[in-house]
Amino acid sequence: MRFFARAPGKVIITGEHFVVHDSYALAGAINRAATVEARANDSMEIFSRNLALTASYPRKIPSSLAPIAEAAAATLDFLSLKKKVKLVIDSDIPAGSGLGSSSAVAVASVAAIFALAGEEPVKQKLVELAMISERMVHGNPSGIDPSVSSYGGVLLFRKGKAPDLLRLGRPVEFVVAYSGIVRKTSRLIKKVSSMKETLPNLFKALASSSTTLSKIAASSLTSGDLQTLGSILNFYHMILGRLGASSKVLDSMVEAALSERCLGAKLTGAGGGGCVIALPEPSASTNVLSNLSKISKEAFVARLPVEGVRIWQK
Numbered sequence: 486m487r488f489f490a491r492a493p494g495k496v497i498i499t500g501e502h503f504v505v506h507d508s509y510a511l512a513g514a515i516n517r518a519a520t521v522e523a524r525a526n527d528s529m530e531i532f533s534r535n536l537a538l539t540a541s542y543p544r545k546i547p548s549s550l551a552p553i554a555e556a557a558a559a560t561l562d563f564l565s566l567k568k569k570v571k572l573v574i575d576s577d578i579p580a581g582s583g584l585g586s587s588s589a590v591a592v593a594s595v596a597a598i599f600a601l602a603g604e605e606p607v608k609q610k611l612v613e614l615a616m617i618s619e620r621m622v623h624g625n626p627s628g629i630d631p632s633v634s635s636y637g638g639v640l641l642f643r644k645g646k647a648p649d650l651l652r653l654g655r656p657v658e659f660v661v662a663y664s665g666i667v668r669k670t671s672r673l674i675k676k677v678s679s680m681k682e683t684l685p686n687l688f689k690a691l692a693s694s695s696t697t698l699s700k701i702a703a704s705s706l707t708s709g710d711l712q713t714l715g716s717i718l719n720f721y722h723m724i725l726g727r728l729g730a731s732s733k734v735l736d737s738m739v740e741a742a743l744s745e746r747c748l749g750a751k752l753t754g755a756g757g758g759g760c761v762i763a764l765p766e767p768s769a770s771t772n773v774l775s776n777l778s779k780i781s782k783e784a785f786v787a788r789l790p791v792e793g794v795r796i797w798q799k
Contacts, residue, residue: 515584521596531557589630657764669757673729
């Protein structure tokens with residue numbers, strides 16, 4: 486018997502970087518995901534189709550698979566599962582893109598092991614176990630990525646608190662464009678957080694303002710006030726740029742998005758490279774997608790909400 490789990494990636498709509506410092510952020514699951522197959526095995530093995538790498542726990546573990554191996558081992562221990570497991574990972578989320586690739590793989594891996602054990606996972610427990618991997622990847626993550634992968638939908642999130650799942654009056658479309666530039670999240674978090682040391686009062690004020698704007702953005706999204714939401718996206722992009730999270734490439738992508746029938750656009754995630762998200766006017770997704778496809782490595786429409794982790798067996 487083979488067991489499968491599929492966990493979505495994410496976009497941060499508002500509040501990235503500040504969410505690490507206990508501010509609220511708004512994020513949504515997207516229609517890109519990681520799928521993990523789990524089956525009983527003579528030894529613990531992990532195979533990533535995307536990376537073409539195999540890990541044999543605990544002796545031969547490539548560094549890129551070490552975080553997943555540790556999360557998987559912790560899950561087996563938590564479940565007191567005597568049998569060994571083989572995990573096969575397949576993902577259509579670009580790694581290092583700011584779309585939550587590592588957390589989607591971690592959540593799907595943990596969920597697949599739960600399924601193999603015949604256990605129904607509690608979403609918060611999936612987050613806790615996936616965070617073992619996330620800390621190894623990102624250093625001091627907020628937990629927003631594995632929360633979105635686990636719960637799905639659109640979340641108003643604050644570190645250390647149960648997320649609020651928003652109910653949208655109707656689906657909302659974003660255009661996601663990948664720059665093709667891979668960046669290291671932990672390095673960018675450290676870069677932005679350095680302002681807390683040099684200008685502590687200003688940083689504290691910005692973090693508080695980010696909470697206010699994220700709550701307004703959440704209200705705008707649920708009520709369908711896309712004009713206000715777009716204005717908040719534009720403002721965030723400039724603030725994040727001032728903090729060193731943007732780049733010439735990301736700025737040019739935002740400029741292209743805003744050139745025709747787009748209410749707002751910004752970088753999403755840590756920045757530096759990765760992706761931008763754009764909020765088209767109603768029925769204008771094709772226009773915005775066309776503009777961004779010309780200057781990005783890949784662009785697609787993300788229609789929110791999207792379900793969280795899903796489990797099945799064959």
